[in-house]
Amino acid sequence: MTEILTVEDLRVRFTVHGGSFEAVRGLNFALNAGETLAVVGESGSGKSQAFMAMMGLVARNGSASGTVMFGGRDLLSLTPSQLNEVRGREIAMIFQDPMTSLNPAMKIGAQMAEVLTEHQGTDRRAAWKAAVEMLDRVGIPEAVSRANSYPHELSGGMRQRVMIGMALMCQPKVLIADEPTTALDVTVQAQMLELFKTLCRETGTSLVLITHDLGVVAGIADRMMVMYAGEAVETGAVDDLFYDPRHPYLKGLIQSTPSPDERKSYLTPIAGMPPNLTRLPPGCPFAPRCAWKMPICETTAPVLLPFGAGRARACHFDGPLVSVESAS
Numbered sequence: 001m002t003e004i005l006t007v008e009d010l011r012v013r014f015t016v017h018g019g020s021f022e023a024v025r026g027l028n029f030a031l032n033a034g035e036t037l038a039v040v041g042e043s044g045s046g047k048s049q050a051f052m053a054m055m056g057l058v059a060r061n062g063s064a065s066g067t068v069m070f071g072g073r074d075l076l077s078l079t080p081s082q083l084n085e086v087r088g089r090e091i092a093m094i095f096q097d098p099m100t101s102l103n104p105a106m107k108i109g110a111q112m113a114e115v116l117t118e119h120q121g122t123d124r125r126a127a128w129k130a131a132v133e134m135l136d137r138v139g140i141p142e143a144v145s146r147a148n149s150y151p152h153e154l155s156g157g158m159r160q161r162v163m164i165g166m167a168l169m170c171q172p173k174v175l176i177a178d179e180p181t182t183a184l185d186v187t188v189q190a191q192m193l194e195l196f197k198t199l200c201r202e203t204g205t206s207l208v209l210i211t212h213d214l215g216v217v218a219g220i221a222d223r224m225m226v227m228y229a230g231e232a233v234e235t236g237a238v239d240d241l242f243y244d245p246r247h248p249y250l251k252g253l254i255q256s257t258p259s260p261d262e263r264k265s266y267l268t269p270i271a272g273m274p275p276n277l278t279r280l281p282p283g284c285p286f287a288p289r290c291a292w293k294m295p296i297c298e299t300t301a302p303v304l305l306p307f308g309a310g311r312a313r314a315c316h317f318d319g320p321l322v323s324v325e326s327a328s
C-alpha cells in the first residue's frame, strides 16, 4: 500500500482570552492511496481542525505545527499560494453546508467549469462540457439544462451532488468530506455516501470521511481513525474495530450507535462529558468516563501503540473489552 498523506505530530493550538489550548494534540496517521478512511469522534474532538490545519485553513487565533507530507512536500511549510494550488488541484474538501461553498449568484455549470479554467487553463467551452458531464455522473437529471440553474433553485440533496461534482472536477488525489451529509435526510444520506464511494473508486481518489455518526461508517470506509480530545485513540480496519474494539471510548461509541438492521433496544450512552481541553486531567483524557479505568490511567497518558494486524490503540488496558456495567 502506498501512503499518499503522512501526518506526524500534528498540533493545532488556539489562543483565547489570553490563554491557549491545543485542540489537536499530536496526531499521527497515514492515508493510503485509493482507500476510504473514516474519522470519527464526538463533537469537539478535533476532527475538523486537524484537516483544516493540513490545508492551511486554521482560524486567525490558531496555529498548526508538525509535518504533513504529501507528494514529497510538507504542506505545513508551503506558502499560501503554493497551498492554494494543492487545495484546488490535488486535495479537495467538501463541507457540511453546500450553500456556504457555492456562489449563490452564479450558475452551477459556470461554477464547476471555473474550477477547470482557473486551475488547469482549460478553455471555456471544454470546461462547460466537462461540467455538464460531471453533473450527469453525480446523478443530476437533465444535466444540460440543470447546468444553467442557480444554487437556490436546487434541493439540498442536489446541491450536495453539485458540491461533490465540483470537488471531483480536478480529479484530486484526496477528497476530504467533513460531515458531508448531516444536513440531508437519512435516505438521501445513504445515496450520497454510495455516490462518494463509487466516484472515488472510479478515479482512484482517497476519501477521508469525517463524521460523528458511526452508523454511516460501516459499509463505506476501509479504515477508521477514532479521535478523542484531539488525539487518535484507535485506528485500524473498520471490520476489526467494529467487531473487536480495543479502546473503551470506541466500545462506548459502538454501544451507543443504533444499527440499521437489528433494532437494538438497549443502547447505552457513554457516561459523562468530553473533557474541557483547557483543563485536561493528568493521565488519560478518557479516564473520568472509563469503565476499565486502572490506577495508572489517572497519572499517565497512554500513547498510540501498534498491535495486531495494522491496528493501534492508546489504552493501558491490554485485552478484549468484555462488556461491563457503565462507569460508576
Ligand SMILES: Nc1ncnc2c1ncn2[C@@H]1O[C@H](COP(=O)(O)OP(=O)(O)OP(=O)(O)O)[C@@H](O)[C@H]1O
Pocket (backbone or CB within 6 Å): 014, 015, 016, 023, 041, 042, 043, 044, 045, 046, 047, 048, 049, 050, 059, 060, 061, 062, 211, 212, 277
Ligand atoms: N477559532 C477557534 N478558537 C478557539 N477554539 C476553537 C476554534 N476553532 C475550533 N475551536 C475548538 O477546537 C476544538 C475542536 O474543534 P473541531 O471543530 O475540530 O471539532 P470536531 O471534532 O470537528 O467537532 P464537530 O463534530 O462538532 O464538527 C473544539 O473545542 C472547538 O471549540
Ligand SMILES: [Mg+2]
Pocket (backbone or CB within 6 Å): 047, 048, 049, 178
Ligand atoms: Mg467538525
